[in-house]
Amino acid sequence: MTALRTNAPIGVFDSGVGGLSVLRAIRAELPMEDLLYVADSGYAPYGDRDADFIADRATTITELLLDAGVKAIVVACNTATVVAIEKLRAWCPVPVVAMEPAIKPAAQSTKSGVVGVLATSRTLASPSVARLCAAYGKDIEIxxxxxxxxxxxxxxxQLHSDTTRELLVRYLSPLLRAGADTIVLGCTHYPFLAALIREIVGPNVAIIDPATAVAKELARRLQGNFSPVSRVRAAEVSFFSSTAAEEASLIISALWGSRVLVYELARSGKGNQINSAALG
Structure with a gap:
């Protein structure tokens, strides 16, 4: 690989802002890498969309990240992964790292033998989740x-609102009554609710977020394909959204923990595009 290619950015995308939880883990694991993040919030949530729509959006965003010159892509969305990852990997010329509900580590760590998985309906109904349950659920209840x-x-x-708490209590209560001692966060949005989930489930229930494992897998894949990154400047994170930039900037800044500038994806006859001027 050339030096320019080695120093190319990594592309990360999600149906919306949830993938910021993965981006945060990538930033911690690979602090020298430039990152491009695309929040497809204009079309969120994916969980209630049909498969063709999700696959089309995943393909569109992957193409625009490739046009922006990324050297790897992280699909920071469980729903997009279960619907589209095989098709993306079949043609994408750069490494593609994706999410998977952390059912395996949950099954290996549970002491009560009961694991709860929180996710979107589309993710839970997927063959991928069925495969994981069949492989690791023989001796436990998932x-x-x-x-x-x-x-x-x-x-x-709205991470701490009454509505959010009411929803979480509704979804967690049956899992706790069934004896679950391990909760899998099967959507990248849910780690932002981890503090509220912890309040509800108490200190003795494990909460598993796969973001760190994904970041480590990305690092492993890059190590096998690229030389170490060298820079004379600090690494940058650029943010893009399919919603209006002003609104997206407020939400993403709140979740990222510092004020950031978010660019609205430019429109053209080919669909959304990353504005190269924004990467300057």
Whole structure:
């Protein structure tokens, strides 16, 4: 690989702002890498969309990240992963790292033998989740809990509102009554609710977020394909959204923990595009 290619950015995308939880883990694991993040909030949530729509959006965003010159892509969305990852990997010329509900580590760590999985309806109904349950659920009980409404709350940065708490109590209560001692966060939006989930489930229930494992897998893939990054400046994170820039900037800044500038994806006859001027 050339030096320019080695120093190319990594592209990360999600149906909305949830993938920021993965971006945060990538930033911690790979602090020298430039990152491009695309929040497809204009079309969120994916969990209630049909498969063709999700696959089309995943393809569109992957193409625009490739046009922006990324050297790897992280699909920071469980729903997009279960619907579109095989098709993306079939043609994408750069490494593609994706999410997977952390059912395996949950099954290996539970002491009560009951694991709860919080995710969107689309993710839970996927062959991928069925495969994981079949592989790791032989000797334990895996309870799949769809969580309509939670993504929308995170998209509004309503992390501690009464509505968000009511939804979480509704979804977590049956898992706790069944004896779950491990909760899998099967949507990248849900780590932003981890503090509220902890209040509800108490200190003795493990909460598993796969973001760190994804960041480590990305690092492993890059190490096998690229030389170490060298820079004379600090690494940058650029943010893009399919919603209006002003609104997106407020939400993403709140969740990222510092004020950031978010660019609205430029429109053209080919669909959304990353504005190269924004990467300057």
């Amino acid at each position: 309870l799949l809990q769809p969580c309509p409404g939670l993504v929308e709350q995170v998209e509004k940065a």
